Amino acid sequence: MDKSKYIVTSALPYAEAIPHIGNLVGSILPADIFYRYIRFLKGEDAIFICGSDQHGTPIEIQAYKKGVEPKELAYSMHNKMKELFERFNIAFSYYGYTDSEENKRTVYEIFDSLYKNGYIVETEIILPFCKYDNKVLSDRFVIGKCPYCGFDDARGDQCDNCGRLLTPDQLIDPRCNICKRNDIEFIKSKNLAVNLTALQDQIKDFIEANKDHNWSKAAVNKSLSYIKEGLKPRDITRDIEWGFPVNLKGYESKRFYVWFDALIGYIGITKQYLKERYVDYWKDRSTKLIQFMGKDNIEFHALLWPGILIGSKSGFILPYTIKSLEYLNIKGGKFSKSRGKGINIEQALDIMDSDYWRFILAYIMPETADSEISVEIIEEAVNSILNNKIGNLFYRVLSIAKRDSIKNLNIVIDDKAKEYIKRYEELMDKIEIREALRLVMELADITNSYINDKRIWDIRDKDKLIEILNELLGRLYAIAVMLYPFIPSFSQYFLGVIGVDDLKIESIANRAISIKLDSIKIPFSKLNQEQIDKLKERLE
């Protein structure tokens, strides 16, 4: 890759509940792995931006249920998530939040620019209003008879019987699902929208110009397909309480909708981090903006977001890469709060340390298709791969050195190691994370095989043994560096043992090392029964 600046982002987790490991593997973890690679292994000028998405209806409702202010809930959740991500060893340059003053100013500036440039239009939606509760109802709080199949308890967004999508006003005899009365009136509400129709050609040009930068196939196909159908104005305001008030006369009672201020949050959070120097990244044309997100977020990042940036004409860079990931499912279904299935990141850390989870999740990362997590798959990843393959390889080599008290070595990076480093870089540059990890596992396999072939435990000639250990330690060094983005704690432990504190790939070369023989320990362990039981409880 060329020398240039990078902004790596992960979709902002919503501050309603603790994210589950599916959320983590879908954007934050791959972003972290890629960021660690370009920042620490390649030494590029890169920042990793993420934060809590704090506004919107669900938080408002959740807070209302708990009897607290939305703001209070949003901030306590933010603090909780921030702490958990730290424990997960996520190397954010800054983990901010969308309710900040910095973000508010940015939202207003960008909105003003869009308005001034003529890209804001008014839309009208029809909202169900319950006269008894004196409340605007969200679509699914209205129930009634389905106009298609006659099912009596169809919800306002979808009929559970025939599966058709509905709008509340289509329901026959609509009633409120809170008070169960049929005292519903449909009122009209005007909102503001970004006129994506007017920006469509420019958005298309943007996609065509960037789609070859390792975009996920789904991201390209889906966004081009939307454009082919024709983009419609996208609402950015709503009739809710919790959020930034709209700064336009006549609309002060409205709030900016989450998909406006959360996207702009990438910029707002960078301002929290770098203050006015945020322009060094966001307005420097050489910066590559690499964005990670779940597949459900593609249209917002590939269409609305560039539309906002282009329409504001403020000189912000556009996304360089849109890397969407598929979903991680539990065997037999989705992560489900209602069924109480799934593992949130707090529960996950209660069972295993972050390196284990990071490894498992990278090993099954749903990059090209949905993937499945189960106790069996976790056992495979931890026991057979991480422990037996990687952990054992490191330990068996170091044990030989310890047995013969061989401390000082002049390690050699052999052709095999060089070949794998090169292939690893090619994959990581293309952001093929899971394949890169599997490639490193392959080098571990080859190295295990090499040890058996050479029967290093039988070698009595010390010079001969040292010669081979030089090569093997070279392999381990290369493997440890390549694993750093995935399992940073382990890498740092091993580099500490050989007294090297340089993570750069270009530094992987022949050099003298000194092994701290006393620090040698078994790096990983298999799952114990207690851990398996806990996993079963969450996943089966």
Added chain:
RNA sequence: AGCGAAGUAGGGUAGCCUGGAGUGCCCGCCGGGCUCAUAACCCGGAGAUCGGUGGUUCAAAUCCACCCUUCGCUACCA
């Protein structure tokens, strides 16, 4: 319903764009080896009508059509 993505040995994946013997990898299983290592590691083997049907072609996992199944989006659920 429309639009995207996916369906390859018991499980998981790669290959598909740019057709050329089911070619590969990981786990599991079976047999053997080794004993440095955490019952670990190494070698060998069995196991697949490549979701289905039809078509194009000398040749289809790969291209085309239709169908089945799963997931996501379709604008207040982020």
